[in-house]
Structures are given as structure tokens and as C-alpha cells.
Amino acid sequence: MSASKESEYYEPEVETMPREKLEKLQLERLKWQVHRCYHGSGFYRERFDKIGLKPDDIESLDDIMKIPPVTKKELREEQTKHRPFGRYTITPQKGWREMHPSTGTTGVPVNTLWTHNDKEIITRWTARTLWTLGVRPGDVIQNGFSYGLWVAGLAVHYAGQSLDCFVLPIGATMTERQLEYFQYFGSTVFLSTPSYALYLAERMRQRGISPDQIPLRIGGFGGEGGMEVTSTREKIEKGLGIEAFDYYGLAELGPACAAECQAKAGLHFIEDHSLVEAVNKDTGQKCAPGELGVLVLTHLTREATPLLRYWTNDYVRLDYDKCACGRTHLRAAGGILGRADDMIIYKGENFYPVQVEKVVRSFKELGDEYKIRLTKHEKVGSDIVTVVAEYIDETANTEELKNKVKKALREELAVTPEVELVKFGTLERTEFKAKRIEDLRGIS
Numbered sequence: 001m002s003a004s005k006e007s008e009y010y011e012p013e014v015e016t017m018p019r020e021k022l023e024k025l026q027l028e029r030l031k032w033q034v035h036r037c038y039h040g041s042g043f044y045r046e047r048f049d050k051i052g053l054k055p056d057d058i059e060s061l062d063d064i065m066k067i068p069p070v071t072k073k074e075l076r077e078e079q080t081k082h083r084p085f086g087r088y089t090i091t092p093q094k095g096w097r098e099m100h101p102s103t104g105t106t107g108v109p110v111n112t113l114w115t116h117n118d119k120e121i122i123t124r125w126t127a128r129t130l131w132t133l134g135v136r137p138g139d140v141i142q143n144g145f146s147y148g149l150w151v152a153g154l155a156v157h158y159a160g161q162s163l164d165c166f167v168l169p170i171g172a173t174m175t176e177r178q179l180e181y182f183q184y185f186g187s188t189v190f191l192s193t194p195s196y197a198l199y200l201a202e203r204m205r206q207r208g209i210s211p212d213q214i215p216l217r218i219g220g221f222g223g224e225g226g227m228e229v230t231s232t233r234e235k236i237e238k239g240l241g242i243e244a245f246d247y248y249g250l251a252e253l254g255p256a257c258a259a260e261c262q263a264k265a266g267l268h269f270i271e272d273h274s275l276v277e278a279v280n281k282d283t284g285q286k287c288a289p290g291e292l293g294v295l296v297l298t299h300l301t302r303e304a305t306p307l308l309r310y311w312t313n314d315y316v317r318l319d320y321d322k323c324a325c326g327r328t329h330l331r332a333a334g335g336i337l338g339r340a341d342d343m344i345i346y347k348g349e350n351f352y353p354v355q356v357e358k359v360v361r362s363f364k365e366l367g368d369e370y371k372i373r374l375t376k377h378e379k380v381g382s383d384i385v386t387v388v389a390e391y392i393d394e395t396a397n398t399e400e401l402k403n404k405v406k407k408a409l410r411e412e413l414a415v416t417p418e419v420e421l422v423k424f425g426t427l428e429r430t431e432f433k434a435k436r437i438e439d440l441r442g443i444s
Contacts, residue, residue, distance in 0.1 A: 003131065005138075008326065010131035014272055015327045019320070022328060026275055027061055029300035034058050034067075036090060037306055043078055043087040044308065064275060065286060069296055069311040072102070072252070075110045084111065091115050091304040100151035102251040112151070112251055113304035119158070121301055122254060125270045126159035129259035132268060132327075133220045133245045135189050137164040140215075142181055144192030145223070147171040152223065155255035156191055165189075172196060175203060182214040190216055190240065191247070193223040194232055195434040198368040201239025202429075211241025220259065222247035223433050225314070226354040228260075228335035231361035235368060246335045252310055253297045258332065263324040266331030273301045276330060277309070278318045281340060290317050290333070294340060313340045315352075342437065344372065346385045349415040353436040359408045360389050365396035366405070369427040372417075374439045383441065385417040390424045397421055 009015045017025075035055045037044040048054065053066055078086035085099075097116050101109030114122065135141065141160045147153040153171055160167040168181055172192060178200055181187055190197070197219060204211070219242045221227050227246040236244040248258040248267050257274055258267035269276045277286060278293030287293035295314045299306040316332040323331060338352030353372060360370040367390035375384045387409060391397045402419050410416040 010128040040090040069309040071311045115303045123158040126155045126256045127162050129256045132259040134218045139165045139188045140186050141165050141189045142168045142187035151251045151255040190219040194221040197236045199429045216242045218243045220247035225336035226357050229358045261325040266333040271329040347415045351413040376441050388420045391421045
């Protein structure tokens with residue numbers, strides 16, 4: 001550990017580096033990575049040769065736009081054709097130290113490899129993200145991210161230890177024991193998905209455990225979008241008695257590659273290790289600062305399975321201005337704003353589950369859980385979208401409340417879905433990532 005406990009930054013020189021100097025470092029690392037990918041990977045060499053691109057054609061950061069983005073589907077196909085890890089694996093097997101699959105609610109996982117150096121670099125940058133959240137030496141970290149093959153739990157575990165913290169490796173399981181650990185082991189930091197944090201807060205209320213009875217002070221919540229939705233953050237903070245921060249990562253790129261600082265002004269990315277872009281979904285062109293686009297990430301320092309321009313499917317608005325906290329690394333303002341593959345098209349309008357979450361959790365009469373059910377009209381064949389939410393008690397189950405929710409949804413989505421209110425406890429709770437969309441259109 002290199003920083004003093006009182007320091008705002010874990011690596012001050014890097015985190016506050018002038019952008020001109022930071023971009024110079026990025027370009028040096030990008031050129032290095034592009035050359036090794038072209039010369040060491042049949043997968044990348046084929047992609048470059050197909051469009052007549054050579055490594056030396058990458059002379060500036062903007063030149064990265066010449067490289068075609070790579071999708072998870074393409075990585076899956078590559079690993080299926082060239083088992084087990086695909087030809088974008090550059091490091092020989094003797095250098096492999098760990099394997100981690102991607103996560104998600106659908107699809108076949110993509111396997112990612114780490115060398116010893118990858119592990120060290122990822123541990124260090126994850127420690128930086130924890131520090132950004134407010135973790136300090138001596139904290140007791142209750143790690144509610146999954147362990148096993150899912151990489152977030154393990155990366156945070158390594159990083160927490162490197163910060164001289166006491167790590168409780170409970171993972172995303174054993175809900176009642178989580179509450180016991182809050183009470184008996186002095187946990188000061190909790191990490192999990194936002195859905196699980198809300199569920200634990202619900203269980204605390206049901207068991208009569210007050211937030212004042214546990215020593216938790218901060219939490220980092222990722223694995224799902226929506227953490228920066230005001231109503232979600234407020235419910236977690238009130239329910240657990242903490243300061244709640246957004247946390248972002250993905251197994252293919254880095255399990256914790258962006259974190260919110262004390263200013264709560266968006267997710268700071270680790271730009272000395274990743275090149276970050278927002279790209280227009282339809283044109284493929286780079287978005288202007290603040291413009292909505294798909295997050296595209298490039299490894300600058302990864303050894304084993306580097307990715308050039310990975311299409312994450314996550315929507316962001318990038319802010320390049322220096323943050324109030326003093327950090328110069330760019331931010332995703334408002335966090336992850338939705339996923340392209342979660343987009344719902346209804347009556348000519350597009351919307352995302354995170355927008356429905358914003359509405360549902362703004363009503364004190366409703367619980368935290370919700371589901372978006374997609375069905376077909378039996379006679380007409382048109383789509384029907386129904387938002388299912390839970391009322392807290394029977395007195396709230398009224399047409400008046402239903403109409404208020406419909407009106408709020410209309411204002412947020414520019415379209416009015418159906419609303420169904422069900423008894424509290426009806427919808428499934430989750431210890432992992434919540435699956436919000438229930439698509440029944442193909443079921444007769």
C-alpha cells in the first residue's frame with residue numbers, strides 16, 4: 001500500500017495527472033498493445049488484414065476508430081472455433097495464472113485469462129477504485145460480490161487485503177448470515193449489487209434491525225445499472241445507514257474498472273490502463289462529450305487476453321472535465337444509463353429498465369422490486385408492456401395509486417405501459433443480478 005490513510009488519492013500522481021500527459025501515456029501503451037495483438041494474435045491479425053490496417057497506422061488516440069469494435073458474440077464464436085480460449089489469447093499457457101468467465105443473466109460466458117502481472121495490475125487498480133469509494137486501511141470489508149469463477153469477488157478480495165483491510169469473503173449468498181456479520185464482525189464496508197443491498201435492507205426492517213445497530217459506513221454497488229438513480233441510492237443509504245457509491249466493471253475488461261468518488265459526480269475510469277470511448281450506436285462514430293453513446297473499452301496493459309475496442313453494450317455520457325474531487329480521469333456522468341440489449345421498444349418509443357426503476361422507487365407506497373412483463377395481445381398481436389410492482393400494504397392497493405404510477409411512467413418513458421400491483425413479497429428477490437424483463441411474447 002502506497003498512500004497515507006488521510007490522502008484523498010491512492011496514487012495521487014496518476015489520478016491527478018494533466019490530461020495532456022495522461023493521453024501521451026495512453027498513446028504509448030495503445031501502440032504497444034496494438035503491435036503485440038497484431039503480431040501475437042491470429043484473431044486480431046485477420047481483423048486488421050481484412051480491412052488493410054497495419055499497427056503503424058495507429059498514430060494518435062483518434063486513430064483507434066480505424067479498428068473495428070469487437071463484440072461478446074464474436075468472442076464467443078472465436079472461443080467456440082478455437083477452444084478453449086480463442087486466438088486473442090496472446091500469452092503462452094506457461095504464463096497463465098487464473099481463468100475467469102464473464103457473467104450476465106443470459107448467454108454463454110466468455111473466458112478471460114490473467115497472467116501474474118495481470119493479477120498484480122488488476123489488484124492495484126481495484127485497490128485504487130476502493131480508495132476512491134472511501135475504503136481505508138483497517139476497514140472491515142464484507143464482500144457481497146460472488147466468489148468462485150466470477151471475478152469481482154476475488155479481485156476485490158485481493159485489493160482489500162493489499163489495502164490492509166480485514167476481508168470477510170461471504171460472497172453473494174446466505175442472506176441471514178450477512179445480517180449477522182453486519183452486527184457481530186464490525187463490518188464497515190459492504191460491496192454487492194444494488195438489488196442485493198435493497199434486499200438486505202428489507203430483511204433488516206423485517207427483523208427489526210436498525211441501521212444504527214450496525215457499524216457500516218460506506219458501500220460500493222455494481223453489477224447492475226441504476227445505482228445513481230436518486231431513489232435507489234436514497235433507499236440503500238437509508239436502509240443500511242451508509243453512504244452509497246456506484247461501482248462498475250465487467251469480467252472481460254476488468255472486474256472493477258470505474259468507481260464513484262466522494263463528489264458523487266459519476267464513475268471515474270482507470271484511464272491509465274483502459275482507453276474509454278462513447279460511440280454512437282447507429283453511426284459508429286465517436287460521441288461528443290456529454291452525448292449518449294455505447295461504452296467501448298480497450299486494454300492498454302493487459303497481457304493474456306487483451307481486448308481492442310470491446311463493445312460493452314452499456315450506455316454512458318462521458319465527462320472529460322476535471323472533477324470537483326481533483327481527479328482528471330474521465331467520468332461516466334450518471335453512471336451506466338442502460339444496456340442496448342435491454343432496450344424495450346413500445347408504441348414507437350424506446351426505454352430501459354433503469355427508467356422504470358427510477359419511477360417505481362420514487363413511490364413510498366411501493367416496494368423496491370419490480371418486473372417488466374412483455375406479452376402479445378391475443379387478438380391484435382400487438383405488444384403489451386406491463387410494469388409489475390409491489391404495494392407495501394393493502395391500504396395502498398388502490399386504483400388511485402395505479403393511476404399515479406401510470407402517469408409518472410408516462411412522463412418518464414413518453415409512453416404509458418400497463419401497471420399491475422401485487423402483494424409485497426410476491427416478486428423474486430435476488431442475491432445476484434436482478435432479471436427485470438420477463439418476455440412472454442413467444443409463449444402461447
